[in-house]
Amino acid sequence: xxxxxxxxxxxxxxxxxxxxxxxxxxxxxxxxxxxxxxxxxxxxxxxxxxxxxxxxxxxxxxxxxxxxxxxxxxxxxxxxxxxxxxxxxxxxxxxxxxxxxxxxxxxxxxxxxxxxxxxxxxxxxxxxxxxxxxxxxxxxxxxxxxxxxxxxxxxxxxxxxxxxxxxxxxxxxxxxxxxxxxxxxxxxxxxxxxxxxxxxxxxxxxxxxxxxxxxxxxxxxxxxxxxxxxxxxxxxxxxxxxxxxxxxxxxxxxxxxxxxxxxxxxxxxxxxxxxxxxxxxxxxxxxxxxxxxxxxxxxxxxxxxxxxxxxxxxxxxxxxxxxxxxxxxxxxxxxxxxxxxxxxxxxxxxxxxxxxxxxxxxxxxxxxxxxxxxxxxxxxxxxxxxxxxxxxxxxxxxxxxxxxxxxxxxxxxxxxxxxxxxxxxxxxxxxxxxxxxxxxxxxxxxxxxxxxxxxxxxxxxxxxxxxxxxxxxxxxxxxxxxxxxxxxxxxxxxxxxxxxxxxxxxxxxxxxxxxxxxxxxxxxxxxxxxxxxxxxxxxxxxxxxxxxxxxxxxxxxxxxxxxxxxxxxxxxxxxxxxxxxxxxxxxxxxxxxxxxxxxxxxxxxxxxxxxxxxxxxxxxxxxxxxxxxxxxxxxxxxxxxxxxxxxxxxxxxxxxxxxxxxxxxxxxxxxxxxxxxxxxxxxxxxxxxxxxxxxxxxxxxxxxxxxxxxxxxxxxxxxxxxxxxxxxxxxxxxxxxxxxxxxxxxxxxxxxxxxxxxxxxxxxxxx
Amino acid sequence: xxxxxxxxxxxxxxxxxxxxxxxxxxxxxxxxxxxxxxxxxxxxxxxxxxxxxxxxxxxxxxxxxxxxxxxxxxxxxxxxxxxxxxxxxxxxxxxxxxxxxxxxxxxxxxxxxxxxxxxxxxxxxxxxxxxxxxxxxxxxxxxxxxxxxxxxxxxxxxxxxxxxxxxxxxxxxxxxxxxxxxxxxxxxxxxxxxxxxxxxxxxxxxxxxxxxxxx
Numbered sequence: 001x002x003x004x005x006x007x008x009x010x011x012x013x014x015x016x017x018x019x020x021x022x023x024x025x026x027x028x029x030x031x032x033x034x035x036x037x038x039x040x041x042x043x044x045x046x047x048x049x050x051x052x053x054x055x056x057x058x059x060x061x062x063x064x065x066x067x068x069x070x071x072x073x074x075x076x077x078x079x080x081x082x083x084x085x086x087x088x089x090x091x092x093x094x095x096x097x098x099x100x101x102x103x104x105x106x107x108x109x110x111x112x113x114x115x116x117x118x119x120x121x122x123x124x125x126x127x128x129x130x131x132x133x134x135x136x137x138x139x140x141x142x143x144x145x146x147x148x149x150x151x152x153x154x155x156x157x158x159x160x161x162x163x164x165x166x167x168x169x170x171x172x173x174x175x176x177x178x179x180x181x182x183x184x185x186x187x188x189x190x191x192x193x194x195x196x197x198x199x200x201x202x203x204x205x206x207x208x209x210x211x212x213x214x215x216x217x218x219x220x221x222x223x224x225x226x227x228x229x230x231x232x233x234x235x236x237x238x239x240x241x242x243x244x245x246x247x248x249x250x251x252x253x254x255x256x257x258x259x260x261x262x263x264x265x266x267x268x269x270x271x272x273x274x275x276x277x278x279x280x281x282x283x284x285x286x287x288x289x290x291x292x293x294x295x296x297x298x299x300x301x302x303x304x305x306x307x308x309x310x311x312x313x314x315x316x317x318x319x320x321x322x323x324x325x326x327x328x329x330x331x332x333x334x335x336x337x338x339x340x341x342x343x344x345x346x347x348x349x350x351x352x353x354x355x356x357x358x359x360x361x362x363x364x365x366x367x368x369x370x371x372x373x374x375x376x377x378x379x380x381x382x383x384x385x386x387x388x389x390x391x392x393x394x395x396x397x398x399x400x401x402x403x404x405x406x407x408x409x410x411x412x413x414x415x416x417x418x419x420x421x422x423x424x425x426x427x428x429x430x431x432x433x434x435x436x437x438x439x440x441x442x443x444x445x446x447x448x449x450x451x452x453x454x455x456x457x458x459x460x461x462x463x464x465x466x467x468x469x470x471x472x473x474x475x476x477x478x479x480x481x482x483x484x485x486x487x488x489x490x491x492x493x494x495x496x497x498x499x500x501x502x503x504x505x506x507x508x509x510x511x512x513x514x515x516x517x518x519x520x521x522x523x524x525x526x527x528x529x530x531x532x533x534x535x536x537x538x539x540x541x542x543x544x545x546x547x548x549x550x551x552x553x554x555x556x557x558x559x560x561x562x563x564x565x566x567x568x569x570x571x572x573x574x575x576x577x578x579x580x581x582x583x584x585x586x587x588x589x590x591x592x593x594x595x596x597x598x599x600x601x602x603x604x605x606x607x608x609x610x611x612x613x614x615x616x617x618x619x620x621x622x623x624x625x626x627x628x629x630x631x632x633x634x635x636x637x638x639x640x641x642x643x644x645x646x647x648x649x650x651x652x653x654x655x656x657x658x659x660x661x662x663x664x665x666x667x668x669x670x671x672x673x674x675x676x677x678x679x680x681x682x683x684x685x686x687x688x689x690x691x692x693x694x695x696x697x698x699x700x701x702x703x704x705x706x707x708x709x710x711x712x713x714x715x716x717x718x719x720x721x722x723x724x725x726x727x728x729x730x731x732x733x734x735x736x737x738x739x740x741x742x743x744x745x746x747x748x749x750x751x752x753x754x755x756x757x758x759x760x761x762x763x764x765x766x767x
Numbered sequence: 768x769x770x771x772x773x774x775x776x777x778x779x780x781x782x783x784x785x786x787x788x789x790x791x792x793x794x795x796x797x798x799x800x801x802x803x804x805x806x807x808x809x810x811x812x813x814x815x816x817x818x819x820x821x822x823x824x825x826x827x828x829x830x831x832x833x834x835x836x837x838x839x840x841x842x843x844x845x846x847x848x849x850x851x852x853x854x855x856x857x858x859x860x861x862x863x864x865x866x867x868x869x870x871x872x873x874x875x876x877x878x879x880x881x882x883x884x885x886x887x888x889x890x891x892x893x894x895x896x897x898x899x900x901x902x903x904x905x906x907x908x909x910x911x912x913x914x915x916x917x918x919x920x921x922x923x924x925x926x927x928x929x930x931x932x933x934x935x936x937x938x939x940x941x942x943x944x945x946x947x948x949x950x951x952x953x954x955x956x957x958x959x960x961x962x963x964x965x966x967x968x969x970x971x972x973x974x975x976x977x978x979x980x981x982x
Contacts, residue, residue: 584876635905
C-alpha cells in the first residue's frame with residue numbers, strides 16, 4: 001500500500017512537471033511569434049490564437065494614463081459574446097475596471113497577480129449593478145462556467161502598468177502564475193515595442209530592428225551567461241559605446257556581481273563579485289532605488305569605485321535597473337570616455353534592452369529551477385523504482401547503498417538495523433575493512449547513535465577525527481565528514497544509515513535533508529521487504545502444514561482401510577469359512593437355521609467392513625493405480641446415480657507419484673459429490689492424459705454450472721469450502737486447478753500436475 | 768486317479784486353516800504345501816511342482832498379482848487361481864492379465880471351490896459368479912475407444928483429406944465450410960491423436976488405412 005501511495009504522489013509530481021513544461025514551451029512559442037508582430041492588432045490576434053490552442057480564453061484591458069482599464073481585445077467566440085451581452089444587457093466594450101473595484105485595487109496599485117479559483121464570484125463583483133443570476137448566466141455563455149479559474153496579470157513595461165491580461169480556462173492552476181506573468185510582460189514589451197516602433201520609426205528604424213532581433217535572440221536562450229553576453233553586446237552596439245556592464249543581484253539579495261564588456265573583446269569577464277548593494281556605488285544605487293541614472297561626467301559625481309572607472313578612462317555613464325515583478329534583478333550600464341549628455345530616447349532604448357534582458361534572465365532562472373526540480377524528481381523516481389524493484393531484503397539493502405551514491409557523494413556508507421536492543425551493521429560500501437563492520441553488532445548507546453535514535457534527527461559531524469566521541473571501528477581514520485540518518489517507518493526508527501567522507505565538512509543541513517528524504521524511501525523498502533519475507537515464510541509454513549495434514553490424513557486412511565480389510569475382514573472371512581465347514585459337516589439338521597443365521601450376520605459384517613474400507617481409501621488405488629481406481633469409483637457411482645459417464649485415459653497401466661494419484665482421485669470424488677449434489681448433469685466426461693511433462697485430468701459435466709468468481713468469493717468467506725479444498729489439494733500435490741463454468745454452461749475442471757520435477761515428499765506407501 | 772496337488776498361499780493363518788479344512792472334504796484334492804507370502808510360494812512351487820496354486824492378492828513382500836505373473840512366466844504348467852477378498856472387477860481384470868486361470872472369493876462355499884478347481888484343471892477359466900455377472904458390462908463400459916474413434920465423422924473426413932495432401936483452403940472448398948473451421952478441426956484432430964505435425968498425421972493415416980500408402 002505504501003509503495004502504491006508513493007508511486008501515485010510521484011506520478012502526480014511528474015505529471016505536474018510535464019504539464020508545466022508544456023505550458024512554458026507553448027507560451028514561449030506564442031511569445032516568439034509576438035516579437036515579430038509590428039502592430040498592436042497583430043499582437044492581440046497572435047496572443048488570442050496562441051492561447052486558444054491551450055484551450056484558454058483571454059481578455060486584454062488597456063489604460064492610457066488615467067488607470068481606467070477598458071477592454072481592448074478578447075478572444076471570446078463572437079457568437080457566445082453576442083448571447084452574453086444580450087443576457088447581461090451590457091456590451092463588453094462598456095466594461096471598465098479601475099481601482100475603485102475592491103478586487104482590482106491590489107492589481108492596479110500593487111501590480112499583484114490574481115488567481116481566482118471561481119470566476120463566477122468575480123464576475124459578480126465586477127458588475128455590481130446587475131443581478132447575480134444574470135451575471136452568472138452571461139458568464140456561462142462565454143465559457144465561464146462556475147468553478148472555472150481565471151487569472152489576472154498586470155502587464156508591466158518598465159514598472160509601468162499598461163494593461164491587464166485576463167486568462168481563463170478549466171485547466172488553469174495557481175502554479176501557472178509565474179509562467180503567465182512573464183508571458184504578460186513579454187506581451188506588454190511586444191506591445192510597447194510596436195507602439196514605440198510607430199513613434200520612432202522615422203528616426204530609429206535601424207535600432208528598432210536591432211531591438212526586435214535582440215528580443216528574438218533572447219527568447220530561446222535558457223543559459224544566463226549567454227543572455228548576459230547578448231545583452232552587453234546589444235547595449236554597446238545600440239548605444240554606440242565601447243564599454244558596457246551588467247550587475248546581477250546575488251541570491252542573498254545583499255550583494256551583486258558585475259560583468260563587463262570592453263571593445264574589441266568578444267568575451268565578457270566577471271569583473272567584481274559580492275559587491276555590497278548600497279548607495280555608495282552607482283550600480284548599487286540604481287538597484288536599490290530602481291531609478292535610472294544618467295551621469296554625463298562621473299568625475300563630478302561622488303560614487304564609490306569611480307576611481308577604478310576613471311582609470312579606464314570612463315567619463316559618462318548611464319545605468320538602468322533590470323526589474324522583474326517589481327524586484328531588482330540587477331542593472332545595466334553603458335559607459336563613454338567623453339563627457340556626454342544622455343538623451344531620453346537613449347535611456348528608453350537602454351531600459352527596453354534591460355527589460356528584455358531581465359525577463360530573459362528571470363525566465364532562464366525559472367527554467368533552470370524547473371529543470372533542477374525535474375532532475376530531482378526523476379532521480380527520486382528512479383531511486384524509488386530501483387528500491388521497489390525487488391522485495392528480497394538482501395537485494396533491497398544492496399540497492400539502498402548503491403542508490404544512495406546518486407543522492408549524496410560518499411566514500412563509504414553503512415546500513416544498520418535495530419535488532420531488539422542492538423544495532424547490527426547489515427551492509428556497507430566502500431569500507432576498507434568490511435569484515436570488521438558488516439554483520440557486527442554495535443551498541444545503540446554510543447553517543448551519536450544514541451542521539452539519532454533518541455531524537456529521530458540526523459547527526460552531522462564536520463570532522464569526525466576532531467570529535468573525541470567518534471568511535472572508530474575498522475580502520476576509520478579516513479573518515480572526516482560524517483552523517484548519520486535515522487531509518488524511519490511510520491514513526492518507528494528501524495535503523496540508521498551512515499555516510500562517511502574523506503572531506504572535512506562534506507555534509508551540511510542540505511545533504512542531511514536529501515539523505516533523510518532518501519532514507520524514508522529506503523526504510524519503507526526495507527519495511528516492505530520484511531513484510532514480504534514474513535508473508536512468504538508464513539505461506540510456506542502454512543503450505544507445509546497443510547501438506548503434512550493431507551499426508552497424515554491419507555496415511556491414516558490407508559492404514560485404517562488396510563487394517564479393516566486385512567485384519568477384521570480376514571477374521572470374518574475365516575469365521576465364515578468355518579461356519580460353512582461346520583454347516584457342511586454337521587449331520588444335525590436342527591443346527592442349520594442357526595448356522596444360516598450366523599453366516600448371514602457374518603456376511604453382513606464383512607460387507608460393512610469392505611465398504612468402510614473402500615470408502616476410507618480404496619485398495620485399488622494403491623494396488624493397481626489411478627486409472628483402475630477411477631474406473632472402479634465411476635462404476636460404483638453409476639450403480640447408484642443415473643449418470644452417463646465417459647472415461648478416457650491415455651495409458652491404463654501408468655503409475656504416477658502417489659501424491660498425484662491421491663490428489664486426482666480425491667479431486668474426482670469431490671467433483672462427483674458436487675455434480676451429484678448441485679449440477680443436475682446428465683453426462684460427465686472424464687479424461688486423463690499426458691500433455692508434455694504434465695498430467696492433465698479433465699472433468700466436464702453438462703449441468704447447470706455456476707458463477708466461478710462468485711463461488712470462489714463465497715468460498716473464501718467460508719460459506720462453501722468445496723472449491724477451495726479441491727484447489728488446495730491439487731496445489732499441495734504441486735499442480736494447479738482451472739475451474740471453468742458459467743450458469744447454464746456446465747462445469748469444467750482441469751487439473752495440471754507437472755511430473756518432471758516432483759520435489760514433494762512421497763507419501764508412505766505400503767508394499 | 769491321482770489327486771490334484773494344491774499349494775495354498777495366504778498370509779492369514781485363520782483363513783488358510785479354514786480353506787484347508789474345506790479342501791480336505793474334497794475327495795480328489797490334496798493340499799501339499801502352504802505359503803505365507805509370494806516369495807515362499809515361488810520357492811515351494813519350484814520344489815514341489817503343485818498342479819494348482821490358490822493365491823491371495825494382499826500379501827506382504829511379493830503380492831499375489833506379481834507372484835501370479837512370475838508363476839505364469841516361470842512355471843507355465845502351474846495353474847493359478849486367485850482367492851481374494853475383493854469382489855472388484857479391476858482385480859479380476861488384473862489377475863487375468865497376470866495369468867491367473869480363475870478368480871474366487873474367499874468366502875465362496877465348498878461347492879464353488881470344487882467347481883473352480885475342476886474347471887481350471889480342464890483348462891477352462893473360472894470366475895466367481897459374484898464378479899463374472901458384472902465383468903462384461905464393466906469391460907464394455909470402460910473399453911477405451913481407439914483414438915480414431917474419438918474423432919467425429921467430420922474430423923475423420925478432414926483427416927483423410929489432409930493426409931491426401933489437400934491444403935486447408937482446398938478442404939474448405941471441397942466441404943463448403945470456412946478455412947477457419949477446417950483449421951479448428953485440424954487442431955482438434957492433432958490434439959486428440961497426440962500428433963503434432965502433418966508428416967506424422969500422414970504416416971498415421973496410412974497405418975490406419977485411411978489412405979493407401981504411396982499416394
